[in-house]
Amino acid sequence: MYFDSFADFLAMGKHGFYVWSAYGISALLIGASMVLAIRGQGQVRQTLARQWRLEAMAKQQAQEKQRRQQHTEHKPEVDDESGT
Amino acid sequence: MVWQTIKRWYHMLGSPRYFYTFSSALLPWLTPIALLVFTVGIVWGLAFAPSDYQQGNSYRIIFIHVPASSGALMGYVAMGVAGLVAVVWRMKMAEVMMKAIAPFGAALAAISLATGALWGKPTWGTYWQWDARMTSMLILLFMYVGVIALQNVIRDPRQAARAAGLLAMVGVINVIIVKYSVEWVQTLHQGSTLKLVGESTINPAMKYPLLISMLGTWLLYAVNVLVRARTEVVWRERRSKWVRKLVKGGGQ
Numbered sequence: 001m002y003f004d005s006f007a008d009f010l011a012m013g014k015h016g017f018y019v020w021s022a023y024g025i026s027a028l029l030i031g032a033s034m035v036l037a038i039r040g041q042g043q044v045r046q047t048l049a050r051q052w053r054l055e056a057m058a059k060q061q062a063q064e065k066q067r068r069q070q071h072t073e074h075k076p077e078v079d080d081e082s083g084t
Numbered sequence: 085m086v087w088q089t090i091k092r093w094y095h096m097l098g099s100p101r102y103f104y105t106f107s108s109a110l111l112p113w114l115t116p117i118a119l120l121v122f123t124v125g126i127v128w129g130l131a132f133a134p135s136d137y138q139q140g141n142s143y144r145i146i147f148i149h150v151p152a153s154s155g156a157l158m159g160y161v162a163m164g165v166a167g168l169v170a171v172v173w174r175m176k177m178a179e180v181m182m183k184a185i186a187p188f189g190a191a192l193a194a195i196s197l198a199t200g201a202l203w204g205k206p207t208w209g210t211y212w213q214w215d216a217r218m219t220s221m222l223i224l225l226f227m228y229v230g231v232i233a234l235q236n237v238i239r240d241p242r243q244a245a246r247a248a249g250l251l252a253m254v255g256v257i258n259v260i261i262v263k264y265s266v267e268w269v270q271t272l273h274q275g276s277t278l279k280l281v282g283e284s285t286i287n288p289a290m291k292y293p294l295l296i297s298m299l300g301t302w303l304l305y306a307v308n309v310l311v312r313a314r315t316e317v318v319w320r321e322r323r324s325k326w327v328r329k330l331v332k333g334g335g336q
Contacts, residue, residue: 002132009131015142018206022145022199023130026152029191030304036187037311044319048331 098177100317101326107310114310118303125151125297133293145203147294150278151301152195156224159189159305160252160259163231167252170245179245180320182252183235184312188305190228197221208272216265217273224262227255241320 003009012019096102129147136143163185169178200218201211212218231248238244266275277286284291321327 002134012141012144013135015140015206018142018202019130019144022202023126023148025198025202026148026195029195033188033191033308034304037308037315040315041311041318044315045331048318048322048327052328052332 098175100177100180100321101324103177103180104314104317104330107314111307111310114303115307118300118307120300121296122300122304125293125295125300128293129290129297133290134287136290139207142203142206143290145199146290147297149196149199149203150294151298152192152199153221154298155301155305156189156192156196156221156228157259157262158302159185159192160224160227161256163189163252164256164259167249171249171253174242176320177317179241179249180313180316181309182231182245182249183316184309186228186232186235187312188308190225190232192301192305193221193225193228197225204272213272215271215273216269217262217271220258220262220265223258224255227251227258231255 001009010016010020097106126147130144133144133147135141163182166178166182166185169175170182197218200221204213205211231252234248234251235241235244238247266273278284278291278294286294318327318331
């Protein structure tokens, strides 16, 4: 350790303000960029999972609708058969 | 033989899936090493290196100022090369890389400017002057911001990459200006005391922590780029089977 005491280390020989704000800003910016990078990874996964869930739901609904339509289309035929 | 190896590398790293697997294996040990090297360099510089006989302790800003500046410059060159490959050969991974390199580079350019100002005040008596080095560094920050903005403004990612790639390529000229500005014009900012070729004019007790914090910064940059590129790859390849399996399986 170059400094005699921790107080000396913090004071940086009257230049404490400049040294520590320089390192503070740097830590903030580097840290923020790292956090954003890591967060982005999770966000993309969440977005995709949600999108696929919605797609699957839409597909299911479309299938059900189709089935119901086929059902109603068949009905008159059945009636016709019974009528004759 | 060499050419073929380069070609194979190009095709391997050009495959998003290969990149994803490769970076999955690399990150778990690159990240702790980067953090360790960076911390060692900074702590050594802040607490153990001797003080400067002229500047006292304010010079300790060098241990973040120079690494950040060098990272911002190298990052820009890498982004320019990726831009060239993206524009000329339309390689997808080059587009991804260009996008991944920009944010941390912009942060480092901002750090370089901020720490430079905070170092300038006690040393030169001013936070800022329109000296060649500082002005060109400010332009570097603007170039980074411009590349990021172009990528976000244009909706189609491939078209965005072309526009951003052109800007990234043109901006490399500015990097050369930044690098040689202290030699061409003698103004406020001093020349480099750390030399790749020939003898450095910096005290070895200061040189080693500086070299270590530089290496640490570059490694952190690499980690940041890999993480961002992986995110971009997952997004762009979202229609592929392997990404579907990866995200649904919750794997890494």
